[in-house]
Amino acid sequence: MPSIEVSNLTKRFGNLTAVDNLSFKIKEGEVFGFLGPNGAGKTTTIRILATLMSPTEGSAVVGGYDILKEPLKVRETVGILTENPSLYERLSAYENLDFFAEAYGIESRKERQKKIQELLEFFGLWERRSEKVGNFSKGMKQKLSIARALVHEPPIIFLDEPTAGLDPAAAKEIRDLIEMMSHKEKRTILLCTHHLEDAQRLADRVLIINKGRNVALGTPEELEDRVGGTPQVEISLSAANKKIVAAVKSVKNVVKVSAAAGRLIISLKNPKSTTPEVVSAVVKAGGKILSVNPLRPSLEDAYMKLMGEKNENS
Amino acid sequence: MRIHKVMIVFRKDWREIRRNWQVIMPVVVIPIIFAIFLPVVLGSGFNTSSASGQHTNMTAFTKGLQPSVSQEIDGLPDNQAVSYIMLLYFFAPFILIIPLMASSVISSDSFAGEKERKTTEALLATPLTDSELFLAKVLVAFIPAIIATVVSFIMYSVVVDAMFFPALGRLVLPNLNWVLLVFLLAPALALIGIGISVIVSSRVKGFREAQQISGVLVLPVLLLLFAQMSGVLFLGPFVITLLALVFFAIDAVIFRFGIKIFNREELLSKLG
Numbered sequence: 059m060p061s062i063e064v065s066n067l068t069k070r071f072g073n074l075t076a077v078d079n080l081s082f083k084i085k086e087g088e089v090f091g092f093l094g095p096n097g098a099g100k101t102t103t104i105r106i107l108a109t110l111m112s113p114t115e116g117s118a119v120v121g122g123y124d125i126l127k128e129p130l131k132v133r134e135t136v137g138i139l140t141e142n143p144s145l146y147e148r149l150s151a152y153e154n155l156d157f158f159a160e161a162y163g164i165e166s167r168k169e170r171q172k173k174i175q176e177l178l179e180f181f182g183l184w185e186r187r188s189e190k191v192g193n194f195s196k197g198m199k200q201k202l203s204i205a206r207a208l209v210h211e212p213p214i215i216f217l218d219e220p221t222a223g224l225d226p227a228a229a230k231e232i233r234d235l236i237e238m239m240s241h242k243e244k245r246t247i248l249l250c251t252h253h254l255e256d257a258q259r260l261a262d263r264v265l266i267i268n269k270g271r272n273v274a275l276g277t278p279e280e281l282e283d284r285v286g287g288t289p290q291v292e293i294s295l296s297a298a299n300k301k302i303v304a305a306v307k308s309v310k311n312v313v314k315v316s317a318a319a320g321r322l323i324i325s326l327k328n329p330k331s332t333t334p335e336v337v338s339a340v341v342k343a344g345g346k347i348l349s350v351n352p353l354r355p356s357l358e359d360a361y362m363k364l365m366g367e368k369n370e371n372s
Numbered sequence: 373m374r375i376h377k378v379m380i381v382f383r384k385d386w387r388e389i390r391r392n393w394q395v396i397m398p399v400v401v402i403p404i405i406f407a408i409f410l411p412v413v414l415g416s417g418f419n420t421s422s423a424s425g426q427h428t429n430m431t432a433f434t435k436g437l438q439p440s441v442s443q444e445i446d447g448l449p450d451n452q453a454v455s456y457i458m459l460l461y462f463f464a465p466f467i468l469i470i471p472l473m474a475s476s477v478i479s480s481d482s483f484a485g486e487k488e489r490k491t492t493e494a495l496l497a498t499p500l501t502d503s504e505l506f507l508a509k510v511l512v513a514f515i516p517a518i519i520a521t522v523v524s525f526i527m528y529s530v531v532v533d534a535m536f537f538p539a540l541g542r543l544v545l546p547n548l549n550w551v552l553l554v555f556l557l558a559p560a561l562a563l564i565g566i567g568i569s570v571i572v573s574s575r576v577k578g579f580r581e582a583q584q585i586s587g588v589l590v591l592p593v594l595l596l597l598f599a600q601m602s603g604v605l606f607l608g609p610f611v612i613t614l615l616a617l618v619f620f621a622i623d624a625v626i627f628r629f630g631i632k633i634f635n636r637e638e639l640l641s642k643l644g
Contacts, residue, residue, distance in 0.1 A: 144494030
């Protein structure tokens with residue numbers, strides 16, 4: 059059973075259609091990347107799934123609960139990192155987490171204390187637990203907001219720009235945490251991000267939306283392949299010569315070879331079977347190989363191209 | 373509705389309020405003004421006017437009041453009799469303004485403050501029902517308001533008794549009228565004001581807008597004050613109880629309406 063199932067979700071604000079007939083399913087333990095430019099409808103979709111807004115049309119089931127029929131159960135099942143830190147600045151870090159832990163149903167004070175200590179220690183905030191959040195830096199607030207989303211150990215987590223405002227080391231910690239929660243703890247994560255490298259590294263599948271509509275859905279590799287054209291392989295050699303180039307050109311399925319400064323860029327069909335044959339041909343021609351790299355378009359290339367196509371069509 | 377869930381939000385809000393002097397100030401200052409400043413100024417004012425040889429027409433003063441009031445002031449010199457009537461009868465409706473004024477900042481801040489500080493989304497994402505959130509916001513304004521009213525009443529009683537005990541040889545406060553005013557009518561009226569303020573607060577963009585609209589709520593109480601002073605209405609035990617029952621009925625309607633129109637989406641759409 060999918061962890062989240064969205065069917066024909068539509069949200070209109072007057073004449074503006076923020077979410078337009080969106081459908082997708084997210085499996086348990088999956089990291090689902092949600093990409094799109096500002097105003098694409100990502101936050102509105104998350105708000106609908108978190109039962110903060112009702113859809114104009116369509117429906118969704120989150121953690122087995124219908125968002126329209128059992129909103130309270132949905133909210134218990136979900137942890138949400140909102141666009142804004144949404145923290146009480148006059149309360150301390152500990153008091154903030156304690157309030158949300160209790161509001162989410164952790165009634166035992168001991169249990170709350172244990173969970174809060176664990177989270178604050180993980181985010182390096184335990185020593186500053188009694189300080190008012192108003193004195194915290196942007197990065198510290200972001201970490202505390204993530205801790206708030208996790209405090210009741212929800213099986214489904216919505217993260218809206220989790221690495222925004224974090225320094226590279228802290229951003230890496232968050233990425234590691236997301237990987238751990240998805241792979242080890244089998245939690246389902248809906249990751250809304252502008253950082254394409256985050257989506258590339260973390261997301262099992264990516265949904266690109268624009269103006270509320272589905273632009274593309276697939277694994278990062280599938281999306282890359284969709285825009286990539288003929289696959290390419292790059293071979294670095296200690297020295298390239300005409301004999302090696304000729305040997306590579308003679309391999310079946312090789313479409314084009316270009317050589318420059320000890321580097322061969324080879325366009326080929328069926329890279330999985332053709333690449334070993336190319337390597338063999340190079341070695342036989344006396345080439346000394348330093349490295350072999352498949353050249354793929356990045357998710358960023360795919361994103362830019364898909365968004366461009368969509369804008370041209372609309 | 374789960375009361376322990378209501379209390380979770382109540383405790384959180386109360387922690388925040390305690391640390392915000394702008395919100396807590398009216399709760400502390402208004403009782404002091406009412407309970408100490410008002411009787412002392414009134415008392416000394418009438419003593420001075422009498423000392424300067426002016427005479428007060430007691431019949432005009434007592435005409436709207438019950439005949440028993442004349443017996444109460446028997447034995448008091450005119451200047452003190454005037455103070456007595458002013459402090460025990462004419463200004464009695466003032467005690468009804470205390471909970472409204474003391475709570476107006478807290479109730480206006482309830483949802484509008486969450487919006488201004490951008491904490492609404494996380495609060496609304498918690499598994500708390502609309503009625504639990506609404507009631508928590510009402511309680512967090514209501515409880516300090518009632519504490520302020522009771523403390524005012526205690527201080528006022530001490531000051532007034534200190535003024536009249538030497539002449540009358542008895543304590544004049546607390547009496548039944550005032551007890552009913554403080555413990556029955558004031559809470560009933562406070563709930564109307566707070567209920568309306570919380571509804572307004574949930575539907576406007578910011579605190580200032582909420583407070584401007586809620587400020588109007590004191591006006592009906594001033595009508596009671598003038599009605600009592602002009603003799604149109606005498607706030608005796610029967611009238612107080614009757615008014616309280618009417619107000620509690622209005623409270624019930626406001627609460628039902630408030631919860632019915634409470635809308636998470638509306639709260640989010642009003643985020644600045």
